[in-house]
Amino acid sequence: MGRHFRPARVAQATMELMAANLVHDTPRWYKAVKMIPPAEILTRPYPVQHTAPSPHARRPRNLFKPTHMVYPEDELRRNFFRDHPWELARPRMILELDGKDARYVDWSTGVRQPGMPLSGECVVQRQLWLMENVPDVTKESAYDMARREFYELRQLEDIQRRIAVEEARMVGAYFGKSTLQYGMDIEDKEYERWKKWAGAEINKMEAERQKAYTNVVDLPDTPDLEEELLKEAL
Structure with a gap:
């Protein structure tokens, strides 16, 4: 195998073909390659050291360890989900369409964005926008403003959901047991299981107590010593 320099001399070869009228249209890359020709050194040069190493x-240390990246949203997310842990239980779609979803939202209009479900991330992005674009707004005040919008929309969603359920039941819909009813059923089953276990334990303790009394041997009655001495004296 040898070293091939033909790809590095493509600009020179193209110039010769153009001079010989074999190439009529100038390629678009010709000027760029002619101004900045590719290197003909196959090895990577060593970095220039300005001072002699000591x-x-x-x-x-940690020369090949990746740099720890910190974003301003990280602290805002920790604060929000620390105050609202149940928001993590809501299912979310984290798959992006084309990687440019951030261009389709405008956080200056509020927490609610078209095509994006309401979540804690909406509060974080809204708070960040208020901190960066509204003058004299601190992190705490921006957090309160974003939360107020979030609470109003959550309450509106709950009201709409209850109304939809009531309207559906009025026309004969059946939704099965609620989450509270499922929890009560599980609690009742656990209570019945505990009652059986407690009854078995009580019976076991009673059997052990009865067994302890049956092992006692009854001794014959003996007359009192004082009575015997009294009889002898008489």
Whole structure:
């Protein structure tokens, strides 16, 4: 195998073909490659060291460890989900369409965005926009403003959901047991299981107590010593 320099001399070859009228249209890349020709050195050059390395210097640690990246939204997310842990229980769709979903939202209009379900991320992005674009707004005040919008929309969703359920039941719909009813059924089953276990434990303790009394041997009655001495004296 040898070293091939033909790809590096493509601009020179194209110029010769154009001079010979074999190529009539100038390629679009010709000027760029002619101004900045590719390197003909197959090895990567060493970096230029401005100062001589010290023989007593220690080797740098964590040279190949990736840099820890911190975003301003990270702290805002921790604060929100620390105050609203049940928001993590709501299912979310994290799949993006084309990777440009951030261009389709405008957080200046509020927490609610078209095509995006209401979640804690809406509060975080709204709070960040208020902090960066509204003057004299602190992190706490922006958090309160975004939460107020979020609570109003959550309450509106709950009202709409209850009304939809009531309207559906009026026309004969059946939704089965609610979450509270399922929890009560599980609690009743656990209570019945505990009652059986407690009854078995009581019976076991009673059997052990009866067994302890049956092992006692009844001794014959003996006359009192004082009575015997009294009789002898008489």
